[in-house]
Amino acid sequence: MPYWLHILIIILIAYVVISIALYYLQDYMLFKPEKLPNDFEFYYENQDTKEYNLETRDGAIINGLLFKPKGESKGIVLYLKGNSKSIKGWGKFAVDFTRHGYNVLMVDYRGFGKSTGRRSQKAIKRDLQEVYNKIKERTSENRIILYGRSLGSGFAAKLASMNHPKMLILDAPYYSLTKVTARYAPFMPLSVLIKYPLPTYKWLKYVQCPIHIIHGTNDKLIPYKTSVKLSKVNPKLTKLHTVIGGGHKNLNNFESYHKMIHDILNSTLQDIDLSTTSIHVQHSSKSNKTNI
Structure with a gap:
């Protein structure tokens, strides 16, 4: 057997072994649950x-x-947390909404905290829809706000696409989880291997409520440009809020973030009469040196 063919076979075997390992170990790599x-x-x-x-x-x-x-x-915020720990630690963020007069419901995904059950993307989506249905039994949908943080942003987008909440707020969202993981394993066939693709961009197309996206410019895990791209998926309903210097885990340490939350929760949508604006005014193509 030629030496080059021997090396190629070894590389292919290693590639297959790594692919299989990624498939079966991704739950341990993606999720960092805390059991209670x-x-x-x-x-x-x-x-x-x-x-x-x-x-x-x-x-x-x-x-x-x-x-x-x-x-x-004033209503209820269904807060879908990130992929680490449990609601025991995430509960401290509820004050950012209760101070504005909103109930806040936080839930642990399967395998987190006290929640049980075998975890899968389909199961988590089904669980959260059941939670949403329970909320609807007690209040109208125009009083429900969906807030998705990091991992929870994809699930929040899916819920909003299937229901009619008052608004959707995404905090440090990803375009899709496949895109995020591809940054760390660019040569692997993740579109086939990953069990949690969570295509936020696909679900945002079908959201019919106001969408607010909050992202820090210094986010190293999920780059800020991700939210710029997401804001173009459903632009008529989407507003992008930028936290200058904000990272992935510290937006709550910025005064600008809390001002954004205040403005989002207390804002009312108003239609603008574009006929009275300069939207159709075109700049002259000819240079006019007398104008500055």
Whole structure:
């Protein structure tokens, strides 16, 4: 056997072995769950909370925590968190919405916190739709806000595409999870291997409510240009909010982020009479040196 053919066969075998390993180990590589015992008691200082457990049709338990505002509620934010830890640690961010008078419901995906069940993209989407349906039993959809953070942005976009919430807020979203992982394994056939493609861009096309995208310019995990690209998918309904200098995990440390949340939650959509603007005015192609 020629030496070059021997080397080629070794490379091909290694490629196949790595591909198989990526397929079966991706859950461990993508998700960083924190398991909590069933008797764990959530506690947040100065926060009024109530714990819920939803049993799904396949027998899994989805654990969630409701944070209540002081006074009458303006609506509810379904907060879909990132891929690490559990709602025990994420709960501290609920105050950014309860302070504006909104209930906040955070849920743990399968295998996170107290939630159980075998994890898959299809199962998580189905679980979250069941959670959304439970919310609809208690309030109207025009009072429901979907907030997706990082990993949760794709699931939030999917929920918004299948329902009619008041608005969709995406925090550090990805174009698709396949695109994100491709940065770290550019030579692997991830479009075939990845079990969680989460094509946010596809689902955004079908969203009919206002879409707000928040992203930091210094995000090293999911580049800011990703949100610029996403903002062009459904441009008439989308507004891009830029946190100058913001990274992937520290947007809450920026005053500009909290001003954005305030403006988003308290804004009302107004139609603009474009006939009174300069939208159709064209610059002259001829240079006029007297004008500055």
